[in-house]
Amino acid sequence: xxxxxxxxxxxxxxxxxxxxxxxxxxxxxxxxxxxxxxxxxxxxxxxxxxxxxxxxxxxxxxxxxxxxxxxxxxxxxxxxxxxxxxxxxxxxxxxxxxxxxxxxxxxxxxxxxxxxxxxxxx
Amino acid sequence: xxxxxxxxxxxxxxxxxxxxxxxxxxxxxxxxxxxxxxxxxxxxxxxxxxxxxxxxxxxxxxxxxxxxxxxxxxxxxxxxxxxxxxxxxxxxxxxxxxxxxxxxxxxxxxxxxxxxxxxxxxxxxxxxxxxxxxxxxxxxxxxxxxxxxxxxxxxxxxxxxxxxxxxxxxxxxxxxxxxxxxxxxxxxxxxxxxxxxxxxxxxxxxxxxxxxxxxxxxxxxxxxxxxxxxxxxxxxxxxxxxxxxxxxxxxxxxx
Numbered sequence: 001x002x003x004x005x006x007x008x009x010x011x012x013x014x015x016x017x018x019x020x021x022x023x024x025x026x027x028x029x030x031x032x033x034x035x036x037x038x039x040x041x042x043x044x045x046x047x048x049x050x051x052x053x054x055x056x057x058x059x060x061x062x063x064x065x066x067x068x069x070x071x072x073x074x075x076x077x078x079x080x081x082x083x084x085x086x087x088x089x090x091x092x093x094x095x096x097x098x099x100x101x102x103x104x105x106x107x108x109x110x111x112x113x114x115x116x117x118x119x120x121x122x
Numbered sequence: 123x124x125x126x127x128x129x130x131x132x133x134x135x136x137x138x139x140x141x142x143x144x145x146x147x148x149x150x151x152x153x154x155x156x157x158x159x160x161x162x163x164x165x166x167x168x169x170x171x172x173x174x175x176x177x178x179x180x181x182x183x184x185x186x187x188x189x190x191x192x193x194x195x196x197x198x199x200x201x202x203x204x205x206x207x208x209x210x211x212x213x214x215x216x217x218x219x220x221x222x223x224x225x226x227x228x229x230x231x232x233x234x235x236x237x238x239x240x241x242x243x244x245x246x247x248x249x250x251x252x253x254x255x256x257x258x259x260x261x262x263x264x265x266x267x268x269x270x271x272x273x274x275x276x277x278x279x280x281x282x283x284x285x286x287x288x289x290x291x292x293x294x295x296x297x298x299x300x301x302x303x304x305x306x307x308x309x310x311x312x313x314x315x316x317x318x319x320x321x322x323x324x325x326x327x328x329x330x331x332x333x334x335x336x337x338x339x340x341x342x343x344x345x346x347x348x349x350x351x352x353x354x355x356x357x358x359x360x361x362x363x364x365x366x367x368x369x370x371x372x373x374x375x376x377x
Contacts, residue, residue, distance in 0.1 A: 001221065002221060004195060004221070005197065005221040005223070007234070008197075008231055008234040008235055009223075009230050009231060009234065010230060010233045010234055011230070012229055012230055012232070012233075019233075020233065020234065034219060035193075037193040039193065040166070040193040040194070040195070043166045044166070044195065047234075047238060049234075106230075110207065110210065111210065111222075112206050112207070112210060112222050112223065112224055113223055113224065113225075113230075114203070114224040114225070115223060115224065115225040115229055115230030115231075116201070116224060116225055116226060116229070117226075117229065
């Protein structure tokens with residue numbers, strides 16, 4: 001599971017007011033190279049919640065992202081490369097995503113998060 | 123050179139996962155036929171709901187490929203835990219990157235991806251079955267559609283409506299038994315134009331692949347109809363608005 005996906009996931013448990021971002025418990029992290037695509041990064045930048053991405057990348061062991069970011073930084077190749085790496089090349093293979101309000105764990109196994117809710121959580 | 127799609131020899135499989143079949147091939151054929159429109163469309167985020175073996179999402183990723191420099195974020199979901207594993211394996215064997223999430227339709231993704239997905243493809247469980255068969259998590263989840271085969275489709279459409287961007291396109295596989303015309307009329311009320319882009323009859327099924335897109339004219343018509351109803355002049359314009367031919371719109375030239 002890439003951090004781009006983590007940035008798009010939230011906890012939908014009944015009663016939760018703000019289920020984003022999910023906390024990460026990392027058991028196995030893998031780095032996988034992906035082709036660099038500037039247009040893609042610029043498109044995604046608008047959608048990404050930056051703070052959540054920074055937090056998540058730190059949990060996975062990557063500390064290069066600046067605390068805050070703005071659109072003008074997209075002109076810098078160095079910034080783009082760091083953004084690319086954090087967003088697309090860090091994979092949580094095994095671990096869990098944790099609801100920030102209830103502590104309920106959504107397992108991640110072989111890179112696939114399980115967001116299915118139990119009957120009493122819907 | 124023909125555009126690439128998923129290759130059967132590279133597909134992963136599992137006894138509890140629906141192997142690609144006529145409906146999967148029909149959907150991919152429809153996407154292939156629409157390929158130049160899709161490339162011009164420059165989707166940023168593409169999603170498959172109910173990815174099964176991964177045949178369709180893999181094919182979509184391959185046929186859009188590196189053709190346009192924007193690239194896209196591909197994401198696939200399935201309620202069946204074996205299906206998500208098989209999809210991941212199929213994607214890997216084709217060298218494709220896509221994210222896979224084990225979830226019910228798009229649960230967990232809906233908030234952050236609201237109004238953000240540019241292309242959604244769905245080959246839903248459309249077979250008319252007894253109601254009890256709907257919603258089991260095994261392989262029957264791939265086909266069991268309850269009354270008129272509509273139970274899961276009717277749950278998927280509002281979710282898709284929430285996810286689709288302003289320029290978003292939805293491709294949906296249906297059977298004649300699902301009453302595609304009624305589906306199109308219901309989507310029309312939400313401001314979608316539609317067109318059957320591929321029709322294929324096999325021995326057992328009559329498949330209709332429908333493409334939906336937001337159309338401001340359709341949305342205006344839908345809103346006007348509500349106003350007219352309130353003043354009590356509904357009857358005459360109702361029948362005109364629901365004329366079967368008025369919903370097949372060309373609208374945007376690219377669709």
